[in-house]
Amino acid sequence: MSNSYAQAILRTTDVAEAVRVAxxxxxxxxxxxxxxxxxAGVSTPHDLERLSEVLPDADWWSYGTARRGSSRSGDSPSECLPIFMSRWCLGPDSVEAFLAAARNVPAMVRWDFSGWPxxxxxxxxxxxxxxAYVTVCVNARDVYLEDLATDHTVYVHVKQIEAQRSTWLAAQVGLQVIGELQMAPV
Structure with a gap:
């Protein structure tokens, strides 16, 4: 796993606005x-069912004090809640269905591409x-999905040595950076 550096540029209660800015x-x-x-961080069987439909074959692992299972171990995710689900390398046409299924679950969409201009x-x-990433975190204010919220945050990712690119990118879409540059796992 490598790291990028993320900086928030928008916080909104409107998930459609967050996706528009992305x-x-x-x-x-x-x-x-x-x-x-x-x-996505999944805590209930209903959330698990909805998200499993749009993230087939997702990797998952339990988290919290009762860590007790993962997809690698062949365990049943419904018996190991709460879990963290992850699915990489899907097409952009998957975003709308994922966000609809996420509802109030802390979740993240990260677009991975060839580079910034x-x-x-x-x-x-x-x-x-x-x-070179853009991330929308729904129902969370951090890229780790730990700071739960009722709003959504858009992040731009840059190389640490090119931190000023965050401010420049935000300005290109009529916004400004919010908070500090933070290390983000990718």
Whole structure:
């Protein structure tokens, strides 16, 4: 696992607005090789059923004080709740169904693409694949899905050495950064 550095640029109670802003950012990016990753913290059998329908074959593992199972062990996820589900490398057409299934579950959609555009006004060339992501966290205010909330946060990911790209990207879509740059697992 590698890391990127994420910075929040929008917090909203409207998930459609968060996805719209993610789309504006993706319009700036080199998306010739676009993949989407999904993660969710699941606590109830009903949430598990809904999310399993849109994330078939998802990897999962239990979390919290009662850690006791995972997909790798062949356990039943319904017997190991709460669990954390993860499914990588799906197409962008999966986003709407995933967000509809997530409802009030802390969840994350991360778009992974080929790179950010050049930002000559701040001295940066095109960014490569490392650190080129857009993330929407629903019902959570952090990329780890630990700070639960009733709102949703949009993050841009950049290389740590190119931290100023976050501010530049936010400005390109009429926003500004919120908070500090933070390490994010990818």
């Amino acid at each position: 789309g504006l950012l993706l319009n700036l990016a080199d998306t010739r090789e676009l993949e989407v990753d999904f993660e 050049a930002a000559p006004e701040i001295g940066l060339g095109c960014g490569g694949t490392r650190g």
